[in-house]
Amino acid sequence: MVDETDQPDLEDDRDDDAYELDEDAVDRIIEAVEAGNQTRLQEELEPLHAADIADLLEQISRSERRDLILLYDRDFDGEILSELDDSLREEVIGILHPEVLADAVRELETDDVVDLVEDLEDEQQEAILGALEDSDRVAVESSLTYPEYSAGRLMQREVVMAPEHWNVGEAIDYLRDQDDLPEQFYHITLVDVRMRPVGDVTLGKLMASRREILLTTIVEDSFHVIPVNQDEEDVAYAFNQYHLISAPVVDEDERLVGVITIDDAMAVLDEEHEEDIMRLAGVGENSLSDKxxxxxxxxxxxxxxxxxxxxxxxxxxxxxxxxxxxxxxxxxxxxxxxxxxxxxxxxxxxxxxxxxxxxxxxxxxxxxxxxxxxxxxxxxxxxxxxxxxxxxxxxxxxxxxxxxxxxxxxxxxxxxxxxxxxxxxxxxxxxxxxxxxxxxxxxxxxxxxxxxxxxxxxxxxxx
Amino acid sequence: MVDETDQPDLEDDRDDDAYELDEDAVDRIIEAVEAGNQTRLQEELEPLHAADIADLLEQISRSERRDLILLYDRDFDGEILSELDDSLREEVIGILHPEVLADAVRELETDDVVDLVEDLEDEQQEAILGALEDSDRVAVESSLTYPEYSAGRLMQREVVMAPEHWNVGEAIDYLRDQDDLPEQFYHITLVDVRMRPVGDVTLGKLMASRREILLTTIVEDSFHVIPVNQDEEDVAYAFNQYHLISAPVVDEDERLVGVITIDDAMAVLDEEHEEDIMRLAGVGENSLSDKxxxxxxxxxxxxxxxxxxxxxxxxxxxxxxxxxxxxxxxxxxxxxxxxxxxxxxxxxxxxxxxxxxxxxxxxxxxxxxxxxxxxxxxxxxxxxxxxxxxxxxxxxxxxxxxxxxxxxxxxxxxxxxxxxxxxxxxxxxxxxxxxxxxxxxxxxxxxxxxxxxxxxxxxxxxx
CATH class of the missing domain: 1.10.357.20 (SLC41 divalent cation transporters, integral membrane domain)
Structure with missing residues (x-):
């Protein structure tokens, strides 16, 4: 349930090494890999977040990486692939057994799969798309039709929406009845009869309001619609400038086609900054894992x-x-x-x-x-x-x-x-x-x- | 309700000028200021987001700025102050009539007031603290006791929490009964009997789950507790690394004292990047508005x-x-x-x-x-x-x-x-x-x- 290792070490408070991988733990992991001890490896990796395992893979040598991945085998998580630096993805995908890869990919949300496959070579891309269930594959392929680095590639397609004339009670009853709400959502998007978004209502406001209140009276002040072809850099700018938490994405006819949430925008902001720093220094695309x-x-x-x-x-x-x-x-x-x-x-x-x-x-x-x-x-x-x-x-x-x-x-x-x-x-x-x-x-x-x-x-x- | 000017101009899709201030609008605003036409100024500024008005103030000359602020008078919004570059805040606060300043500040959330006053000189700081209601002033002063650039300065003190043994029904009934829920919240934080946070439940999961389900069974996988003295740079790193949306903040005894949300972490990430770029170029603290x-x-x-x-x-x-x-x-x-x-x-x-x-x-x-x-x-x-x-x-x-x-x-x-x-x-x-x-x-x-x-x-x- 709650991840014990995620509890912060309070001794470390203002230490610069907060969130750096624990060197001793890394040593134990490498020892387990060298000893071929699968159980110990699984025990050591189990408490780590996928993002930290990805960082670990980036920091060890190529041969250690190969041994670790083969020993970790079926426990290899799709999220690790998502978190991994672009420069290592092809290498790691090449090491994974096809069935492990298929399992790993099937666990991912479709927007993560899009992010994963868009830079891969055709062969690996097909291997991953082939592993997906039909409906997910269609969703991924349709996202890939949008230009690279556009809002369309960034958005989730599952949107929780409500007609603009509903009141709070109708919205709550509707949500309570739904079986397949997305894993993460924070707003209900109000749409008019032509499916154009007209406002967002946060779940918090919904919870705090009486049932007879009209949704249109409790929409957020800061409402922003993102065109599906907009550059992701501008999307990140809009989130930062207008303090958005999520924003509806619309097509050329201004109809709702998806939603972008702030965590994706934050990741883009981080990438854009990295790109700026690297370009200013004349380094181009670069990562520490490049050969x-x-x-x-x-x-x-x-x-x-x-x-x-x-x-x-x-x-x-x-x-x-x-x-x-x-x-x-x-x-x-x-x-x-x-x-x-x-x-x-x-x-x-x-x-x-x-x-x-x-x-x-x-x-x-x-x-x-x-x-x-x-x-x-x-x-x-x-x-x-x-x-x-x-x-x-x-x-x-x-x-x-x-x-x-x-x-x-x-x-x-x-x-x-x-x-x-x-x-x-x-x-x-x-x-x-x-x-x-x-x-x-x-x-x-x-x-x-x-x-x-x-x-x-x-x-x-x-x- | 919904802000018409926030509708994107779809012609502009992949244009680099998306979100840049419209030059014609700026011209009209300056004309209104020069003509001393208060009604026209208010009409022109009304549709703009506070962040855009702040950008406008940063881009015009010192004398235009003064004239605009004096003419805008009582419509001057506290959020504009929040969004304004540090280097201009003292100048703008010095121009505002004391009553306008007091009104503006009283509209702000306490964490925004903390951000506003922490870099001001004593005299201006006192003017702003004095304008606040007693309870808000106490909250701001208590935040200011945490070290600069720490999680304590960044957090909101209003936390929505529930005992860890509750089920979904109890949580929903509790939220529906509350009168003073925060403006923005996305999680309920579960706490044990000693007020230590043990997990987060998103409002979306709460909505999607049956009433008899125990809250502890639907907590988020990615749960992270932030020590109140942690450096804000590390806070931003944790949000980015672990894809957090909000995170509870704890004191030395691991008791819940506040919550940080991703929008604040994103702003910190942006500032840290700016600092890195500027330091790499040997520019130090610098802004375009500096004299x-x-x-x-x-x-x-x-x-x-x-x-x-x-x-x-x-x-x-x-x-x-x-x-x-x-x-x-x-x-x-x-x-x-x-x-x-x-x-x-x-x-x-x-x-x-x-x-x-x-x-x-x-x-x-x-x-x-x-x-x-x-x-x-x-x-x-x-x-x-x-x-x-x-x-x-x-x-x-x-x-x-x-x-x-x-x-x-x-x-x-x-x-x-x-x-x-x-x-x-x-x-x-x-x-x-x-x-x-x-x-x-x-x-x-x-x-x-x-x-x-x-x-x-x-x-x-x-x-």
Whole structure:
């Protein structure tokens, strides 16, 4: 009934390791696997949540994973597959005996099956669809007709609804009579005669209201209808922005076709954030379970782009090779200007990318934000110019080099603020994800401007 | 009842601008404010959700904001304050007439008031607490006794509970009899005689079950108890990991003291992600509504750290000033090696920081991950070494410079993979947020190693 191991360890209260897998337990599990002791393995895994077992599988080695799955055998739960990282699913499905896989999949809700099969190769997809009961398979296949990453893929098809003219008593009697209510539901959706959703009533309100009260008088203030083709990123945004718990999904004719609940929206929000962080760092799709070759492939494109931009910056430097030969201190100091510009540009672009994602940076305030970023670059540029001027005096014995590096610093930090805001905004306008591409453009600009400003000023002023 | 403007525009389906504020509407609102037309302003704002009005206030200028708030006057809703960015709350509270503020605050749930007042200065905090009814003020003050960012600050104190021995009929009759059920609740929490929570029953299950069924037989599988002092970041993790909808909060004696619902956990997850992204970019606490001086201050520390590390790298370069004077091509090419290392290091560290946050990188797999990152650095290093070797031949007419830059590239990309993983792991072990500090350390390492390897090898091989 109640899972004893889920009781929190109160000693651990503010410990960062809360919810981390217990190392001793993992050791015991691996020992059981190595000893081929199925009973002990089952005992150790029994109290764990499927999500934790999936995490465990992600953390152990490939051969341990294989042995564990084969030994665990029929106890392998469909939910573990659901919780598993995409990169490991094909491997694990390949290890499972066909009957175990079939049993595991049959336990899942249809929306979890959709999530499971959508990224699999045809052969594995067919194996799983074939294992389902007919009605479930039809439901899954019909969900797969909606675009990837759309509300249609995310929704559950079982909706608890009531005609808009009912009162509380009628709704309660109806619910009490139903045999096949969904496992999880929190609202009753009111629909008009054309099956268009007009409001949600929470079960709590239903419980708290007298039988003769009309349902339409106790609907939620925050009612939001999601179009079935809407991008799941926007769905997650709507849940977060309007504090929705569940929302009806409608087709092109505004008829109710499903419902999305907040736990699915939260999972999407988490994935979207992960994607943003990874894209900002130029990592692409990546997980800790990826193999070496896949990881190297995933990292390659961004490094290749960076190589091109670094060569462009080097070409700027080579324009000044005579000046550098005359005054080697220029070569020593030039990376400082470029590096400061790169960092300031990354700061501005991260703020801009995030603000675009949260829909806070719009046509209305874009000029105000650009002005602010430029002013911030100017202020910090002047401060660091003074610092570097002083460093120049002490390091190279004279103020002239300090003036030059200071002036170049101011120019580059102003440009960084400008480029760091304008570039993501422009990329978004032309339909490119600013998280993915802004970094390369912005650091190219700050490298080139940094080297050119410093070396060019030096050429004019010093030589 | 049902908000007409909340109906989605189906034309917009897969449009990125879904949920962005309608520019025309914003124009009309600003016109109404400029014309001092209170009725038109109220008409325009009436259909908007409080979260959207808050977004609007964040996007317009300071003077427009002031005029709008004063004209909107008594219609100003407490929820708008709740939804507003922290950086604007003090400004807006300062503009509101004291009576308007008092009315606005009295409409809010106590957990929203806690969220509102916890970051305010004493004077404004007292103004708001003073406006509350006595019972609400006591509840808010008692929440404020829990540590910041703890479960205690996040929870609602109104919990719907039932003794564990009840059956479905008793629970339903009890709920139907209650006069003051909370606005939003989805579970009944079962408690033992010592008020310790033992399980959750969803209202849906309650509705679907026969009256004589014991509540203990229909509790949720996924039941999780949150200690009142647990960090809110861990609370959000638990909701996401175990797909919780709500969870009871317990004190040191394991007695039920409140409940946290998934919508609050989702908001925390969103904030934590924002913090991670901003910290990785060295931006610190930042919002689009911050003023220039605050923003410049927030950006300054990371730039200062970067200046120090850039100077360290420059010192490495200055060790080779004679070699550079002999062969200026070294100065032209050296930033390429450092830049590639910096990017590869950022890739590795972002993956590591994210994996630490999701508790996927642990003592068990850290060596496997380090080995993988080093191998990835080696593979990509070799590929880019070959590319740069060829570039060297064509650009500088001979293979030797190509060999040197290639070898330096391999070394720096291997070091980048190593440092990018080891540094965040070590920082986490000593209790420093790896998102905050890893970047500075990793790029220092890749800059220094990059310059040293390239210039050092060149000194030995070429000169």
């Amino acid at each position: 070496v070759i896949e990881t190297a492939k995933g990292r390659f494109p961004w490094l290749a782009v960076n190589l091109v931009t670094a060569i462009l910056a080097s070409m700027v430097i080579s324009m000044f090779d005579q000046e550098i030969a005359q005054l080697v201190a220029l070569a020593v100091l030039m990376p400082i200007v470029a590096s400061m510009g790169g960092n300031a540009g990354t700061q501005s672009l991260t703020v801009a990318v995030r603000a675009i994602a949260t829909k806070d940076l719009t046509g209305r305030n874009v000029w105000r934000v650009i002005r602010r970023e430029v002013l911030v670059g100017l202020i910090n540029g002047v401060i660091f110019a003074i610092v570097m001027g002083l460093v120049g005096i002490f390091w190279f014995g004279g103020p002239e080099l300090g003036y030059v590096i200071g002036a170049a610093m101011v120019i580059n930090l102003v440009v960084a603020g400008l480029a760091g805001t304008v570039i993501p905004v422009l990329l978004e306008r032309v339909g490119v994800d600013p998280a993915l591409a802004s970094g390369a453009f912005v650091t190219t600009v700050t490298d080139i401007v940094g080297f050119f400003a410093f070396l060019g000023l030096a050429a004019v002023v010093l030589l | 220039v001086i605050e923003t410049a201050k927030g950006r300054f520390p990371w730039l200062a750290v970067n200046l120090v590390t850039a100077i360290l790298a420059s010192m490495v370069i200055s060790m080779f000033d004679q070699e550079i004077a002999q062969l200026v091509a070294l100065a032209v090419l050296m930033p390429i090696v450092a830049s590639m290392g910096g990017n590869a290091g950022t890739q590795s560290l972002t993956v590591a920081v994210r994996a630490i946050a999701t508790k996927d990188l642990t003592g068990r797999n850290v060596w496997r991950v380090i080995r993988r990152e080093v191998l990835v650095g080696l593979i990509n290093g070799v590929i880019f070494a070959i590319v740069m070797g060829l570039v060297g031949i064509f650009w500088f007419g001979g293979p030797e410079l190509g060999y040197v830059i290639g070898a330096a590239m391999v070394i720096n990309l291997v070091v980048a993979g190593l440092a990018g993983t080891v540094i965040p792991v070590l920082l986490e072990r000593v209790g420093v947020d790896p998102a905050l500090a890893s970047g500075a350390f990793v790029t220092t390492v890749t800059d220094i190693v990059g310059f040293f390897a390239f210039l050092g090898l060149a000194a030995v091989v070429l000169l």
